[in-house]
Amino acid sequence: MKIGFYPGCSLTGSSREYNESVAMVAKALDIELVEIKDWNCCGATAAHSMNEELSLSLPARIMAMAEEQGLTEVVVPCAACYNRLKVTQNELEDEQKRARVVDILKQPYKGNLKIINVLQLLEAYGTENIKAKVIQPFTHKVACYYGCLLVRPQSILKFDRVEDPQSMDSLIKVIGGTTMDWAFKTECCGGGFSVSRTDLVAKLSGNILKDASDRGAEALIVACPMCQSNLDMRRGAINKTLETPIDIPVIYITQAIGLALGIGAKELGLKRHFVTVEL
Amino acid sequence: MSKIGVFICHCGENISATVDVERVAREIGEMEGVAYASDYKYMCSDPGQTRIKEAIKKYDLDGVVVGACSPRMHEPTFRKACAEAGLNSYLCEMANLREHCSWVHEKGEETTEKAIDLVKMLVEKVKKDKPLQSIKVPVTKKALVIGGGIAGIQASLDIANTGHQVILIEKDPSIGGHMSQLSETFPTLDCSQCILTPRMVEVAQHPNIKLYTYAELESLEGFIGNFTAKIRLKAKSVNYSTCTGCGACIQKCPVKKIPSEFNAGLGTRTAIYVPFPQAVPNKPVIDRANCNYYKRGACKICEKTCQVGAIEWDKEDEIVSEQVGAVVLATGFDVKGTDFFPEYGYGKFKDVLTGLQFERLASASGPTLGEIRRPSDGVIPKKIVFIACAGSRDPAKGIPYCSKICCMYTAKHAMLYQHKVHDGESTVFYMDIRAGGKNYEEFVRRAIEEDTVNYIRGRVARVYEKDGKLIVKGVDTLLGGEQVEIEADMVVLATAGIASCGSEQLAQKLHVSYDPYHFFAEAHPKLKPVETNTAGIFLAGACQAPKDIPETVGMASGAAVKVAALFSKEELIREPIVAVVNRLAPPLYSTCVGCFMCETACPYNAIEHEEIKGRDGSLIRTIARINEGLCQGCGTCVAFCRSKSIDIQGYTNEEVYAEVMSLLND
Numbered sequence: 039m040k041i042g043f044y045p046g047c048s049l050t051g052s053s054r055e056y057n058e059s060v061a062m063v064a065k066a067l068d069i070e071l072v073e074i075k076d077w078n079c080c081g082a083t084a085a086h087s088m089n090e091e092l093s094l095s096l097p098a099r100i101m102a103m104a105e106e107q108g109l110t111e112v113v114v115p116c117a118a119c120y121n122r123l124k125v126t127q128n129e130l131e132d133e134q135k136r137a138r139v140v141d142i143l144k145q146p147y148k149g150n151l152k153i154i155n156v157l158q159l160l161e162a163y164g165t166e167n168i169k170a171k172v173i174q175p176f177t178h179k180v181a182c183y184y185g186c187l188l189v190r191p192q193s194i195l196k197f198d199r200v201e202d203p204q205s206m207d208s209l210i211k212v213i214g215g216t217t218m219d220w221a222f223k224t225e226c227c228g229g230g231f232s233v234s235r236t237d238l239v240a241k242l243s244g245n246i247l248k249d250a251s252d253r254g255a256e257a258l259i260v261a262c263p264m265c266q267s268n269l270d271m272r273r274g275a276i277n278k279t280l281e282t283p284i285d286i287p288v289i290y291i292t293q294a295i296g297l298a299l300g301i302g303a304k305e306l307g308l309k310r311h312f313v314t315v316e317l
Numbered sequence: 318m319s320k321i322g323v324f325i326c327h328c329g330e331n332i333s334a335t336v337d338v339e340r341v342a343r344e345i346g347e348m349e350g351v352a353y354a355s356d357y358k359y360m361c362s363d364p365g366q367t368r369i370k371e372a373i374k375k376y377d378l379d380g381v382v383v384g385a386c387s388p389r390m391h392e393p394t395f396r397k398a399c400a401e402a403g404l405n406s407y408l409c410e411m412a413n414l415r416e417h418c419s420w421v422h423e424k425g426e427e428t429t430e431k432a433i434d435l436v437k438m439l440v441e442k443v444k445k446d447k448p449l450q451s452i453k454v455p456v457t458k459k460a461l462v463i464g465g466g467i468a469g470i471q472a473s474l475d476i477a478n479t480g481h482q483v484i485l486i487e488k489d490p491s492i493g494g495h496m497s498q499l500s501e502t503f504p505t506l507d508c509s510q511c512i513l514t515p516r517m518v519e520v521a522q523h524p525n526i527k528l529y530t531y532a533e534l535e536s537l538e539g540f541i542g543n544f545t546a547k548i549r550l551k552a553k554s555v556n557y558s559t560c561t562g563c564g565a566c567i568q569k570c571p572v573k574k575i576p577s578e579f580n581a582g583l584g585t586r587t588a589i590y591v592p593f594p595q596a597v598p599n600k601p602v603i604d605r606a607n608c609n610y611y612k613r614g615a616c617k618i619c620e621k622t623c624q625v626g627a628i629e630w631d632k633e634d635e636i637v638s639e640q641v642g643a644v645v646l647a648t649g650f651d652v653k654g655t656d657f658f659p660e661y662g663y664g665k666f667k668d669v670l671t672g673l674q675f676e677r678l679a680s681a682s683g684p685t686l687g688e689i690r691r692p693s694d695g696v697i698p699k700k701i702v703f704i705a706c707a708g709s710r711d712p713a714k715g716i717p718y719c720s721k722i723c724c725m726y727t728a729k730h731a732m733l734y735q736h737k738v739h740d741g742e743s744t745v746f747y748m749d750i751r752a753g754g755k756n757y758e759e760f761v762r763r764a765i766e767e768d769t770v771n772y773i774r775g776r777v778a779r780v781y782e783k784d785g786k787l788i789v790k791g792v793d794t795l796l797g798g799e800q801v802e803i804e805a806d807m808v809v810l811a812t813a814g815i816a817s818c819g820s821e822q823l824a825q826k827l828h829v830s831y832d833p834y835h836f837f838a839e840a841h842p843k844l845k846p847v848e849t850n851t852a853g854i855f856l857a858g859a860c861q862a863p864k865d866i867p868e869t870v871g872m873a874s875g876a877a878v879k880v881a882a883l884f885s886k887e888e889l890i891r892e893p894i895v896a897v898v899n900r901l902a903p904p905l906y907s908t909c910v911g912c913f914m915c916e917t918a919c920p921y922n923a924i925e926h927e928e929i930k931g932r933d934g935s936l937i938r939t940i941a942r943i944n945e946g947l948c949q950g951c952g953t954c955v956a957f958c959r960s961k962s963i964d965i966q967g968y969t970n971e972e973v974y975a976e977v978m979s980l981l982n983d
Contacts, residue, residue, distance in 0.1 A: 193713070201659035201779075219665070221781030221788070252783075 042112035043071035053263035055307020059292035117262035173300035175214030181250035213298035319350035326360035326385035380443035405448035466494020468858025469647035475877030477525035491596035504760035541853030554603035566619035584684035698806030708813035723811035814863035915954035923947035
């Protein structure tokens with residue numbers, strides 16, 4: 039089957055391994071990802087904290103381009119991009135805002151694209167498929183970490199249980215892993231403050247890692263490039279806030295599934311992490 | 318030619334702000350057959366009514382149309398005024414210019430034109446209206462009270478004390494309701510059981526009250542003054558006339574681990590059980606879903622223990638039929654369980670409790686005999702956190718309303734905890750403190766100032782378990798939004814009060830309206846708080862909305878007075894809006910051909926067979942006749958009648974067509 043694909047900036051830069059693993063898993067599950075032509079940045083945190091029109095126009099252009107290409111459904115792996123696209127779609131149901139944005143874009147925008155995240159893609163098109171193709175069961179006890187953007191605001195995203203999401207947990211169970219009840223599933227990692235307030239990110243991400251590690255997690259499973267880079271790349275700063283350093287890796291759900299499907303660590307980008315992955 | 322009077326009301330500004338009422342009166346005044354038309358600020362007021370009465374006399378009117386609010390609101394008012402001026406009250410019609418026009422449209426030309434159309438329709442109808450006479454029906458002076466909590470108890474006692482018979486039904490094995498589960502009550506801290514149990518006994522012993530416990534309403538048919546209630550008496554499996562209530566069977570019952578409903582799941586009970594020691598009646602029932610004999614066909618230990626042979630294994634549910642004249646609904650409320658809150662542990666943490674569970678811990682009759690101990694390990698908590706508004710005032714949780722009682726009981730809980738655990742530390746997270754009530758604010762201040770309860774204004778984002786402690790993460794919004802983290806031993810959620818389980822189905826059985834949250838709807842939010850829109854059915858207590866004990870008791874007494882007033886008359890006047898089968902002179906007698914399609918269609922069994930006999934007694938024809946006592950005027954038979962022989966009085970085909978044609982003839 040064919041589905042539209044919007045990688046976003048992170049997946050071409052700091053999170054190349056997410057891109058690689060998404061591509062590998064999609065291929066293994068016979069899902070053809072059709073990249074949106076001439077896509078642009080979604081604006082992420084920067085745009086929507088500065089300028090409303092810009093924050094709506096950027097995602098609107100991406101969706102308009104996808105519509106032009108004849109796509110009806112687009113998978114967006116980055117949680118921030120996914121959030122921005124969904125929120126924009128919702129905001130542009132307002133006639134006035136929509137007219138303004140169309141005027142800025144100078145191109146038609148219908149707003150009927152189905153935007154899904156990677157978990158929804160795997161749930162909808164792959165659960166049975168994955169189960170059938172597992173070669174090496176992922177026999178690890180892990181903590182599934184959803185962060186803020188994947189499930190909130192629930193009224194717009196309408197995806198999973200907002201305080202206690204389960205979709206990633208079910209996928210991990212499908213590939214033979216064990217998940218856990220823990221307290222920081224949807225707590226914030228510090229997000230975009232990674233550069234400007236590394237100290238805050240270290241503290242918040244430290245709380246998350248500590249709870250997972252205290253409860254015996256061998257790894258953290260994520261579906262957001264921002265969360266992954268904070269928890270992985272900032273490990274040095276994080277460990278300085280903790281009494282005992284934590285060395286559990288932070289891997290993408292697609293990497294975990296890829297391993298179970300027998301795809302090599304290198305092809306899944308597992309060598310690109312700061313914290314060594316030995317799973 | 319008709320002489321119709323038309324009266325257009327401004328309803329203060331409710332109508333006149335959007336509808337040009339003067340124009341309506343002017344244009345209607347020019348209609349054929351309209352003898353008089355005027356407008357006035359408050360038609361329902363005394364001077365307004367006087368205008369109508371005077372016009373009827375002065376212009377010798379033979380029909381009146383009042384363009385005002387909904388007939389639900391003021392039709393009786395205006396009909397009464399007309400009757401006082403000597404006009405048959407059914408020659409008075411109302412055009413609803415408020416709910417159907419001014420409230421739902423913008424100000425403008427078209428709105429005024431719609432108002433004119435609405436009045437015009439009624440003018441044409443009233444021209445065809447025939448004078449009708451009210452129907453008189455007898456009243457059964459016996460009340461049915463549904464629900465044996467404090468609301469039902471109070472209503473039953475008050476009605477019974479006026480000398481009328483009461484049937485009180487309760488679905489549980491004992492009356493007492495939620496109030497019997499409470500420890501102490503705010504704002505006086507008097508013991509709930511001590512003030513309630515004497516009333517429970519009074520109910521059981523009152524000569525005018527017939528008590529059915531372990532019983533539910535099966536169906537209710539009929540109408541005000543003349544209801545037939547079918548009551549399901551669930552099989553108790555114990556013969557109450559021989560059982561002495563000795564309790565030996567309960568001692569010996571081997572199934573001991575059933576979570577006790579009375580203790581809100583904190584304690585256990587047996588399969589044959591009395592819900593609590595002060596229960597009324599103080600005799601057991603067998604919970605068949607959990608009894609070994611009913612589940613596996615063997616055990617019968619209780620039968621061997623019982624000295625009087627009171628166990629009845631084969632007893633089946635019994636349906637009894639009772640004639641009653643009025644119904645009081647007092648089915649109370651439920652509280653949301655802790656499992657409703659994923660952020661507070663989804664009910665997984667044993668030491669996260671609901672307010673009702675804390676009541677049981679604090680109660681002398683509770684599972685810990687009044688000592689505050691953690692359900693998980695029995696340890697006395699040294700740090701306790703109370704979270705107010707758990708679910709309430711939260712549209713995202715589907716409960717946007719305030720549950721009203723939680724601010725007060727949370728203050729009480731914190732106070733009781735401080736009284737019992739002297740070195741304990743209690744914290745209350747709140748949104749606002751709503752302590753409206755006599756001595757309520759003083760009570761909360763006492764908790765804060767004398768009992769040193771730490772009140773933090775802010776919400777709790779999450780509660781999670783770590784190393785045997787409950788970590789409560791919240792925010793203090795009064796101290797610059799500082800984050801607060803408390804390592805607590807116990808957390809009590811003041812969970813939202815919700816409509817009691819099954820209230821929607823019950824409302825449908827009784828044809829009583831209910832709100833989006835399934836609380837029963839009162840007839841008017843201010844002026845008819847205990848009535849429902851169904852005549853003869855009244856409300857008491859928290860089945861209408863969450864409320865505290867004093868308010869519940871007040872409402873129950875109010876409902877009782879309404880019932881007593883109903884029973885003070887020998888006969889009730891009923892609207893003659895019923896179906897009639899036409900009768901003509903011989904040899905036709907009626908256009909009814911006796912097909913009795915109407916009989917199959919009638920939901921109220923109101924169609925009878927009437928035999929038309931000749932002088933010699935021979936049967937000429939059998940036609941349909943409508944029992945006007947049973948007919949509810951729904952009109953189904955009219956639609957079914959193939960020969961158009963049935964009409965609804967007050968809404969005849971001719972009258973309704975006149976309304977429709979008035980619009981088409983423009």
